[in-house]
Amino acid sequence: MTTDWTTTSLTADLVRGALELERTGRGLLPHRLPARARAQCADPQLHMVESQPSGVRLVFRTRATAIELDTVPTKRAYLGAPPRPDGVYDLLVDGRPAGSASVTGGDTLTVDMTTGTAELTSGPVGTARFTGLSAEDKTVEIWLPHNETTELVALRTDAPVEPSPSSDRPVWLHHGSSISHGSDAASPTGVWPAVAASLGGVELVNLGLGGSALLDPFTARALRDTPADLISVKLGINLVNTDLMRLRAFGPAVHGFLDTVREGHPDTPLLVVSPILCPMHEDTPGPTMPDLSALSEGRLAFRAAGDPAEAAQGKLTLNAVRAELARIVARRSAEDPRLHLLDGRELYGEADFAELPLPDGLHPDGAAHRRIGERFAKLAFASDGPLAPRAR
Incomplete structure (x- = not known):
């Protein structure tokens, strides 16, 4: 059976927890420090970690039973150390855990801990998929991997999406x-x-x-x-x-x-x-x-x-x-x-x-x-x- 997908533009009203969103050649890159701050420090460590979206999530209302999120993650590998597991995307429905997924592909940053050097290799877009959701209207949150820089490329659902109203929580x-x-x-x-x-x-x-x-x-x-x-x-x-x-x-x-x-x-x-x-x-x-x-x-x-x-x-x-x-x-x-x-x-x-x-x-x-x-x-x-x- 073919899914009738709706593609929703990735805009700021769907993203929470980021201080700034950068349009890149591939998509939308969440930042946790603004450009003015990033420009005042050339430290590669800072630039890597502020672009890792810890606490950043997509939040929207939908009746969708299936969701696909295309991203380009940046994986980290350390020479001589075991491979790191892929980053995790957590799905919450009306505030309750409803699944998790990972994205293969993406870029890879290979770090040599003995010299402090790193090399970046480009890779393809990957997809996080969530299926089997209820068809009722609900608030969906997709928490992005806290330890992988994540460019957001496309959001597809089998029902329309609208921004969730702002929370009244502090x-x-x-x-x-x-x-x-x-x-x-x-x-x-x-x-x-x-x-x-x-x-x-x-x-x-x-x-x-x-x-x-x-x-x-x-x-x-x-x-x-x-x-x-x-x-x-x-x-x-x-x-x-x-x-x-x-x-x-x-x-x-x-x-x-x-x-x-x-x-x-x-x-x-x-x-x-x-x-x-x-x-x-x-x-x-x-x-x-x-x-x-x-x-x-x-x-x-x-x-x-x-x-x-x-x-x-x-x-x-x-x-x-x-x-x-x-x-x-x-x-x-x-x-x-x-x-x-x-x-x-x-x-x-x-x-x-x-x-x-x-x-x-x-x-x-x-x-x-x-x-x-x-x-x-x-x-x-x-x-x-x-x-x-x-x-x-």
């Missing part, structure tokens, strides 16, 4: 590192901010940027300029990973970052979240380096390459970061009562590490992502929590 704007981005989560709705948003009844805009939560002024301006009812910033681990700054620079940089956010959101509830437990960096500074012995065994893992003695000269450790963030928030909150602090170890601490260790030494797995999301929702979005949602 918009939660979150910024963080690769853990917030979703590293090692099983699917886009399994990333901890997505789990927390679902439980907390809020609309997620996820600016978790793998390896790139570095107190960059352009990121602070993106947060400043993005409409939001609730804001959280999870800071620290990437500054240790990259060995980017010393304690002397860290404190003023945090103040400046928060000052910029407050320029656009002077009264919005703002939660600063310190790092979750990461034993390798609790008292050992960065940089974080690939574990070459693990790579030789076909595993991807990381190690702390700093010297604990260097902390005395101001090199950052996670314990130093937590102490400084606590000092800064305590000082600022005297004049900013809607500014709050959450110790990341309340989300994932020593007992959690014993039960759900970090597989590569740095990133939580899918089960730990869910636990972190559940705890964040309970601590932050509770009726008496610092980010208690209120209908818009």
Whole structure:
């Protein structure tokens, strides 16, 4: 039986969670940082991760029983490491899980962890398919892979599509590192901010940027300029990973970052979240380096390459970061009562590490992502929590 397909133009009113949409030669590319921000940093890592659509989803109303989404994903491959699984597209119908799919083909970015170089190979368009849906009118969400740059090429359905009305749920704007981005989560709705948003009844805009939560002024301006009812910033681990700054620079940089956010959101509830437990960096500074012995065994893992003695000269450790963030928030909150602090170890601490260790030494797995999301929702979005949602 031949399906009578309707093709719907991919436009901004179907996309949520992106700060900008770029028209390319192949389709529509969601970005999680605006062009002005991207132009201020040439770091390939930043450009890769901001184009990976963590938290970005298509949302529409339809009676369709079959949906096809053509995309060009960018797969990542690491020399010497096992192949990475294809990214996952999660389907929600009226807010409930209704299936998942993956897309083969697409471009491939091959990374050499020993040299830091990468090579991009172009590939064909692929298709994510969902069938067997009910024929009743419904709200459909397709959450794009959190870990694959995804160009949207075409949307086909066997019934007409119309944009879904804007939600009356509060918009939660979150910024963080690769853990917030979703590293090692099983699917886009399994990333901890997505789990927390679902439980907390809020609309997620996820600016978790793998390896790139570095107190960059352009990121602070993106947060400043993005409409939001609730804001959280999870800071620290990437500054240790990259060995980017010393304690002397860290404190003023945090103040400046928060000052910029407050320029656009002077009264919005703002939660600063310190790092979750990461034993390798609790008292050992960065940089974080690939574990070459693990790579030789076909595993991807990381190690702390700093010297604990260097902390005395101001090199950052996670314990130093937590102490400084606590000092800064305590000082600022005297004049900013809607500014709050959450110790990341309340989300994932020593007992959690014993039960759900970090597989590569740095990133939580899918089960730990869910636990972190559940705890964040309970601590932050509770009726008496610092980010208690209120209908818009």
